[in-house]
Amino acid sequence: MKHxxxxxxxxxxxxxxxAQKYKGGLVDKTIAVVGGExxxxxxxxxxxxxxxMNGTSGDRDMRCELLERMMESKLFLMQARVDSLxxxxxxxxxxxxxxxxxxxxxxxGDEEVEKYFGKPLYKLREEWKKTLEEQGLTEQARYEIxxxxxxxTPYDVQQYLENTDPQDLPVVPVKYQLSQVCxxxxxxxxxxxxxxxxxxxxxxxxxxxxxxxLARIYSEDPGSARRGGELGLASKGIFWPAFSDAxxxxxxxxxxxxxxxxxxxxxxxxxxxxxxxxxxRHILLKPQYTADDxxxxxxxxxxxxxxxxxxxxxxxxxxxxxxxxxxxxxNGGQMADPSxxxxxxxxxxxxxxxxxxxxxxxxxxxxxxxxxxxxxGYQQGRSGNLVYKIIRVDKIVPAxxxxxxxxxxxxxxxxxxxxxxxxxxxxxxxxIKSTYIVIDPLFKECEFSRxxxxxxx
Numbered sequence: 001m002k003h004x005x006x007x008x009x010x011x012x013x014x015x016x017x018x019a020q021k022y023k024g025g026l027v028d029k030t031i032a033v034v035g036g037e038x039x040x041x042x043x044x045x046x047x048x049x050x051x052x053m054n055g056t057s058g059d060r061d062m063r064c065e066l067l068e069r070m071m072e073s074k075l076f077l078m079q080a081r082v083d084s085l086x087x088x089x090x091x092x093x094x095x096x097x098x099x100x101x102x103x104x105x106x107x108x109g110d111e112e113v114e115k116y117f118g119k120p121l122y123k124l125r126e127e128w129k130k131t132l133e134e135q136g137l138t139e140q141a142r143y144e145i146x147x148x149x150x151x152x153t154p155y156d157v158q159q160y161l162e163n164t165d166p167q168d169l170p171v172v173p174v175k176y177q178l179s180q181v182c183x184x185x186x187x188x189x190x191x192x193x194x195x196x197x198x199x200x201x202x203x204x205x206x207x208x209x210x211x212x213x214l215a216r217i218y219s220e221d222p223g224s225a226r227r228g229g230e231l232g233l234a235s236k237g238i239f240w241p242a243f244s245d246a247x248x249x250x251x252x253x254x255x256x257x258x259x260x261x262x263x264x265x266x267x268x269x270x271x272x273x274x275x276x277x278x279x280x281r282h283i284l285l286k287p288q289y290t291a292d293d294x295x296x297x298x299x300x301x302x303x304x305x306x307x308x309x310x311x312x313x314x315x316x317x318x319x320x321x322x323x324x325x326x327x328x329x330x331n332g333g334q335m336a337d338p339s340x341x342x343x344x345x346x347x348x349x350x351x352x353x354x355x356x357x358x359x360x361x362x363x364x365x366x367x368x369x370x371x372x373x374x375x376x377g378y379q380q381g382r383s384g385n386l387v388y389k390i391i392r393v394d395k396i397v398p399a400x401x402x403x404x405x406x407x408x409x410x411x412x413x414x415x416x417x418x419x420x421x422x423x424x425x426x427x428x429x430x431x432i433k434s435t436y437i438v439i440d441p442l443f444k445e446c447e448f449s450r451x452x453x454x455x456x457x
Contacts, residue, residue, distance in 0.1 A: 031440040032067065034074035044070065064446035068453055071439075073138045075431045076145075080137035083144065087136030095132050096125065101235035108233055109274055145427045146420035152412055160415045161404055169401045170414055175344040177395035178358065179333035181304060181318050182325035182374070183297045183388045190287035194265050198258050198285055202267050205255055211269045211281050220264065221284040229269075229281035236276050247280050248273065289386055294371060297388035301369040305390050308366065315366070315392050325374060325387065334394070338375045344397065358391050367391040432456065 032039040047066050100121075103113045110121055117124055161169070201218060205211050212228025219225040236244035240261040247268050250256055256268040264286035272279045304322060307313045319333030328335055336343050347355060357367040370391070373384035402411050432452035439457050448454050 029440070031442060032071055033436070033438040034071050035078050035435050035437075037074040037077060039067070039070050039074065064443065064448065067439075067443060067446065068448045068450070071437070071453065072428060073134075075428060075435065076138040076141040077134055078435075079145070079427075079431075080141035083141065085137055085140045085144070087133055087140065092129060092132045092136060096129055097237060099128055099132075100125070101237040104277060105232075105234040105238055109277060142424060146424055149416070149419040149423045152416045152419065154408075156415050156419075157408060157411050158404060160411060160418075166401060170407075170410065172397070172400055172402050172407050172410065173346050174399045175346055175397040176350070176358065176393060177343055177397075178335045178345065178354075179315060179319065179392045179394055180325065180328055180335055180389045181301065181315070181323045181333055182328070183300055183322075184324050185289040185293040185297065185386060185388070187287060187385070190289055191265070194285045194287050195258055198265055198267050198283065201283060202255060202258075205267075205269075211255065211283075215281055215283045218285070219283040220286050221282070224282065224284075229283055230271065231280055231282065233272065233274065233277055233279040236278060243268070243282075244278075247278050248276075250280075294388065298369040301388060301390045305366050305369075325389075327375065333392070335391075354389075354391060358393050361393045363393050363395055365393055367393075428452070 028040055028042045030038045031041050031044060044063060044067055047070070048063065051062070051066075100113075103116075104110060107113050107116050113124070114121055119127075197218075201214050205214065210228075212230070215229025216225055219229050221229075224231050236248055239247070240263070242259055243261050243266060246256045246259045247270055250268065250270040252270050252272055254270065256266075259266045259268060264284050266282045266284050269281045270278055271281065300322075304313075304318050308315050308318055316332035319329055323329040323333055327338075334343060335345070337345060337349055351372055353370050353372040357370040357372075361367060367390055369388055371386065371388055374387045376384050400406075402414075404411070428450065429452050432450065437456045439453075444457050446454075446457070
């Protein structure tokens with residue numbers, strides 16, 4: 001790809017994206033006009049800066065790619081306005097608060113955010129709100145255009161199979177259908193033991209021992225433990241509600257009672273509060289289970305497995321009467337992907353412990369007892385709870401090239417996605433040709449991915 005040719009001044013753009021003049025004397029300017037929508041150089045550099053904060057290094061090629069993406073977004077935005085689409089104000093407000101909370105936490109508060117961007121907070125909120133509204137409209141327009149694709153029929157699927165080289169057909173990976181019987185350790189007893197330990201630590205702190213010292217020794221949050229439990233100044237919105245509510249209710253220097261969150265149990269000492277931000281120390285302890293818990297659970301599961309293999313009870317009955325997992329107990333233990341509802345699992349959809357237990361089994365065979373995790377918490381991006389289980393392999397579908405008879409739904413989705421991409425591409429090609437577009441000579445050496453853009457330079 002060719003590199004964009006920029007002046008020395010343009011290559012030395014300052015980080016303060018709120019300024020109208022850049023280091024070296026380059027004044028902010030319109031670098032592209034798409035219909036009635038203008039794209040400013042500062043808009044582009046703000047995107048570059050955002051990518052840098054996310055860990056992506058910026059170069060001249062990236063500016064070309066970003067400009068092309070921004071111009072395409074303008075075409076979708078124009079269509080959204082023609083179609084009178086709208087976005088949810090609540091969704092925009094939530095996204096705005098999340099963005100602001102992220103910057104506050106990364107930079108260290110409102111003043112640092114204003115200093116970094118060179119603008120007062122109210123101005124940033126106005127600009128970001130407008131940006132988020134436009135992004136929402138753009139996404140809606142793209143979705144509407146993609147959805148205009150006619151329904152995919154069995155004939156379309158058959159045509160796809162006939163016209164696609166067999167080597168290019170999608171490969172369906174090996175899939176497993178599984179059932180399980182689960183037993184949980186005594187969670188109440190483990191939680192009580194953790195609470196007793198935290199109460200003991202809190203009492204030691206109240207008697208004069210330093211919170212930071214005890215956090216370094218006992219806290220099970222490795223990220224903050226080495227800093228004496230200190231979390232750093234951050235927006236309350238990034239923490240679990242129970243944690244942030246407890247912290248915000250404390251006076252600096254005071255220690256909370258025990259606070260339970262999905263991560264475990266905490267005691268909190270607030271160091272500083274600043275608006276809706278706070279800096280606090282915490283000690284996190286998680287319920288622990290003993291070797292005796294596992295021994296007892298494995299013995300029960302071994303006994304059930306033996307009874308099933310000897311024909312004294314079916315796996316279905318064992319799951320219905322003895323399994324402690326409410327999600328699978330009522331349907332004879334059959335497992336399902338919590339995100340899709342599918343009864344078939346690809347290898348990367350299985351928990352590592354589950355796959356390790358069944359990878360060498362044949363259909364109908366039952367695993368040895370294994371310590372694994374349940375699905376609780378996965379939707380929130382955290383680990384599930386400890387659970388002991390035996391797993392039966394109900395069915396194995398070997399890896400194979402997709403066929404009409406066995407994989408119709410998967411091929412149907414592939415054809416639908418292909419049609420949607422073609423619909424969006426057709427829209428963009430037509431709009432680029434029929435819309436008034438001006439691209440600044442500063443970007444004349446960009447090699448855009450769509451040839452239609454290159455023809456408009």
